[in-house]
Amino acid sequence: MSRFVLILAALIGGLMSVIVFAAVTMRYVFLSPLRFTDELIGLLFSAGVFLAIPYLFASDRNIRVSLLTDRLSGTAAGVVKFVSNIGIICFFLLLGVLSFDFASFSYMIGAESDVARIPVAPWMALMPFSCFLTAFIVLLKTSFEPFGIAVGRDEHGASEDTAL
């Protein structure tokens, strides 16, 4: 699931580059600027970032300060890991609820982007979607991994990409 969402995020990123490129070309080659690039790019950017988040947590790729945790082992490491996972779940549940309110309010008032008048609520809704999905993934990991069941690991291993 999170891999699929990640691919979606990557596609969105590619789309961003194409749209901005098209905008520059339109302006300088055909002298007719695309008028709504900025807004669309902003929406795509936030969509791309949020859709990438579940995968990052499923595959444990995050910026952490590991000075202390690197030196722990066994039970101590397990406890710290558990505390950290509870923190992650709480955070994404909270953010999920807050962003759900934000998106549903926007839907209720029919909010649209300033210039292009693109409805913004569906884009905003990606925030709670990703937050809840992330919380769910981390919850699964916290419940099952202590018993040796791998959840959502990247099957190819982390260094597959750089080996290309």
Place this chain on the structure above:
Amino acid sequence: ADTEWKMHLVWVPTRQEVVSANKFVERVNARTGDKFKITAYTGGSLGVKDSDMLRILPPGNVIQITMLYTGYVARDAPDLAFALPEGVLSSAEDVVKALPVLDDIYEEGFQSWGVKYLGTLISPDKSINIYCKDEVNTLEELRTKKLRVWSKALLDSFAKIGVSGTIIPQNDMYIALQTGVVDCATYYPGAANTLSLQEVAPNWAFLSHYAVPIPLVVSQKAWDALPADVQAVMTEEADKLVKELADNFLAGNYEVAEGKKFDAKGGKQLEPFPEADQAAFTAAAIEVWEENATQLGGKLEANRKRLADVLGN
């Protein structure tokens, strides 16, 4: 003080909007003594954006009062944002004619958000000028240039008279002019000075009349919690300031002084655009206003008709 309010202002202290707000704050604070105190945070230093004000202000828990240029809330409240678009005024006096109707529109519009409207503070800027690298003061010349505009209404209006515009935010404008992304920019005199526009686009000419009506608004919830005498002081001071600023706007001394300051630093004022060009622009802006109001629906069309009646177009 017994009650303390935070006022959010997006403008930096050098701007006239802050000068107006500070007058209000000082007068209210002086008259309410220990009972009540407003602290103004300028330059957006509270870290919030005007575009979110209709979501942040109503609960009254963090920010209780602000001056809100309605163009910023286009996402949430198009009927407030597009009530009186740029370029539709045929004279400076027009805006004073429109004020009573605008008061109605704003009061009703803000009320539905849980926001109380205290009055409209008009900034002393009263013209849209065209600032260019070259000497440009006719539409014919402007059609050969790339023009920076600040809103979609302006973009559409210029498109109607054959001028190709690009929306560029204020912060990117200097570089855009310097590197030639655009050749000209729509702007107004006071702000042109702050932005050192004379360094990149020294030649300027008047194109159209303009007014920036900025509503002074407070959280209804926070307002209801105030003692009646404090409410009375705020209402009185708001009314007083609204009148002062309207008079100041009509006098127009501020713009003349700012224009002179700009020229002293290396700018050059050209003859205004020909009357026919000015009229063509205004007509285009009015046409765009009609189209948008019909298209966006809601209360916009009814409100536009009311304003068009008093403006006589």
Place this chain on the structure above:
Amino acid sequence: MIWLVLALGVLLTGLTGIPVGVGLGLTGLTILHFFAGGSSSLAVITIWNTFNDFLLSAIPMFIFMGEILLASGVSKKLYEAASPLFRRVPGGLLHTNIAVCTIFGAVSGASTSTAAAVGAVAYPELKQRGYDRAVVVGTLAAGGTLGLLIPPSLALLIYGATQGVSIGKLFLAGILPGLLLAASFMVVILVMALRNPEISPREAVRTPFLRIVTGLLRIWPIAILIFAVLGTIYLGIATPTEAASLGVVSSIVIGFTWGNLTLRKLLHAFRDATIVFGTLGVVLVGALILSQAISILGVPTHVMAGIGALDVSPYTVFALVVIVYLVLGCFFDGISLMLMTLPVVFPVLTGLGFDPIWLGVMITLMIEIGMLTPPVGLNLFVLVAVTRGEVNLGRAAFATLPFWLVMTGAIVLFTLFPGIVTILPQIL
């Protein structure tokens, strides 16, 4: 009390190994809920606003560009041609990081996109050549800050536009300090390499001069890429964000024609880049919530106003302002810190007789330093993400320490000799 929550939050983030973004975010939510009238809904608003800012979108695109150049073998060719040039210099290719950042800084106005653009290309190559990973990150993080001082500069632009100071003069004033810093960074690299030769491997074989020249000539397609990114900004054809997209497109074209890019590699490059900027996104989410929590309380404004009200000598006031900037710089990203503090700092310091142009450069320098200090240091975040966590935040911060010291020293130097800053705008 807020400071206690802040310190506790940062401490727990460090001790539990919780993702930095989550730790900062939880701290921010706590402050918003308990100290700012239960306004935790501000958290989402501020994230939405920042992520919808057109400016930020240059960063993922530069990361895309770097990944594509890497996957297609183009960046490998580039570094193979360039490395013989630095054979004899202690520090070797580390110097190119600073040099390229300086050149990039001369066309780009932002610090983070400079670090992202140069870092995404340079890090994998230098790592492969056996350079010390943390040191590579340190040089890139420091080099990135040059983007903000060397004109054009977003920070100087906003300073000028909000305070009514000549932007042209500010840009001129940034040149000498920027170049001086770049030179000092190179000296730092030199000293570090002399003291610890292991950080930069020496090339074993000596390449004849003629071979170096022909090697450099063979990489001419790179010129197309350089024009696409730097040339178009310089000539006013594109804004930096647009130039980033031109960079992506031309690196794809060059990768297919001149490198060995395949469709499969391209897709992988896009996926990897998405992971990188997603990692960055998580940290940004947390950092944004935390800085919103501190700013809604008016903390920066109050602290600066408090300093302004003290009855002490002008230089004491300035020194206090510097210290506060360095501390606040730990929690805010540069531009928002500038916007928050300028309304108070500018009138106070210019009122004490400090030159507005000089002050603009100094404040830019101070917020640049903040880009390098954890827990919220945007350049560090960008580079840790680019390394995919191979260099963690703690090591990255430690590796930038020498550069941090040089920049802090620069503040003292420019205060003692303000002429370094003000001479160019005066004579030109």
